[in-house]
Amino acid sequence: MGYRVRDLSTGEERPLCSLTPPGIPFRRFFFSPEALAFATEALARAARRAEVAVADEVGPLELAGGGFAPGLRTAVGAGRFLVLTVRPSLVDEVRRWVDLPTAPVVTVPALPTALRTLDGTRQLFDRAAAGYEPGEGNAGPLTGYPASLARAGELVRVGPGARLLDIGIGTGSFAAQVARSDTVVWGVDLSPGMLAQCREDHPGYHLREGHFLQLPVPDEAFDIVISSFAFHHLLPAEYERAFREILRALAPGGRFVLLDVLFASESDRQAARAALGDLWDDEEIYPLVPEVEAAARRAGAEGVGSQHVGELHWAVVGAKARCS
Ligand SMILES: C[S@@+](CC[C@H](N)C(=O)[O-])C[C@H]1O[C@@H](n2cnc3c(N)ncnc32)[C@H](O)[C@@H]1O
Structure with missing residues (x-):
């Protein structure tokens, strides 16, 4: 099991993390440094050019300064329209972290289907x-x-x-x-x-x-x-x-x-x-x-x-x- 990261502007993807090494350990996952660099670069590019930047999902790794954090900082600094997906329990913390305390929140109900094939x-x-x-x-x-x-x-x-x-x-x-x-x-x-x-x-x-x-x-x-x-x-x-x-x-x-x-x-x-x-x-x-x-x-x-x-x-x- 794991996740991939995709640059929405090009469709390019990299394997981001998996339950088994190698990679940087965080909680139950191991993250690929190469994929994190790829994601950071994609977000930085979006911050320069795109009208809307989307990051799915922002979680404990970013709050600890890793993962998408550097790219997000660039996008926030550039004043881009940002869409972040965040689990409900972390919404307030992420709002404080990106320094957008009044950012609107849209709640999406949990999907009724299993996500693993x-x-x-x-x-x-x-x-x-x-x-x-x-x-x-x-x-x-x-x-x-x-x-x-x-x-x-x-x-x-x-x-x-x-x-x-x-x-x-x-x-x-x-x-x-x-x-x-x-x-x-x-x-x-x-x-x-x-x-x-x-x-x-x-x-x-x-x-x-x-x-x-x-x-x-x-x-x-x-x-x-x-x-x-x-x-x-x-x-x-x-x-x-x-x-x-x-x-x-x-x-x-x-x-x-x-x-x-x-x-x-x-x-x-x-x-x-x-x-x-x-x-x-x-x-x-x-x-x-x-x-x-x-x-x-x-x-x-x-x-x-x-x-x-x-x-x-x-x-x-x-x-x-x-x-x-
Ligand atoms: C969490 S493990 C538990 C294994 C064992 N029963 C135990 O208690 O240690 C779940 C097991 O269910 C199997 N499994 C998952 N979906 C299944 C399915 N649809 N049909 C048959 N086995 C399945 C997995 O391959 C895995 O071996």
Whole structure:
């Protein structure tokens, strides 16, 4: 995952930052010095010639004097008409920083669609696969991951010889947490890199590359379906289809436990977003518990409920009817 910088006057682009080195580290990104110089030059040129200069987006890096800061200073000094995109929590700080305390603000509502493509998600996890350990030093939405995984695991209750499917299995952490020695574990994941690591760590698992909405598994083959921190990669319009797939894979009477970054209400989601600031990932949509539960019920699940298992984490549970 990363961002590119584009000079709107020429259409020229450079890779600006990514989650992995090389580059200048700032928060969770590594910035390319070459791309920053390119952006500074583009802004300085706009300050000399353009009627309007646009910078998307101005954030903590600029407020610390880096990123687009030098180019913006030139554009402000030249009295150009400036359009800056700024996240809501930083508007006042940026206004003070550019010394335009009364600059008008237009609020744009959050986009209702995920911003990362399927390929983007696959590449993100392919790169992260080696040594993937979300519990280590994670201060973002996955904060408290090991404890949440353990609490959600208590809801799974695996019986003797159970057949278990983990969707978005990654390197196998949730399955390994709940499986007994006689559990038959299957896993599906979008990322070949994660699956390769999982295969190395858990040679006995049956692993398939595939998508949540089209699971490469037989009908009614599992007693339990679990998933941890993968559901939020779906769009809200896809939730019901995801549960239809889970119910197709479950044997009659089978149960599911789905753990993720979820919020009880929109105000809780916005409060967490404000609290996490730059650590919040705008390329992911963390669902609301009521909408996930409603989608499960519409798909035909029974006994749907949820449990708060960590600061930002909930487990949604339900079952497939014993006879259809
Ligand atoms: C945050 S990781 C969690 C991995 C593992 N469940 C865990 O708890 O450590 C999310 C995983 O979901 C997978 N994933 C994302 N979107 C998916 C999709 N649409 N279908 C299947 N897997 C997906 C990713 O490749 C990644 O391995």
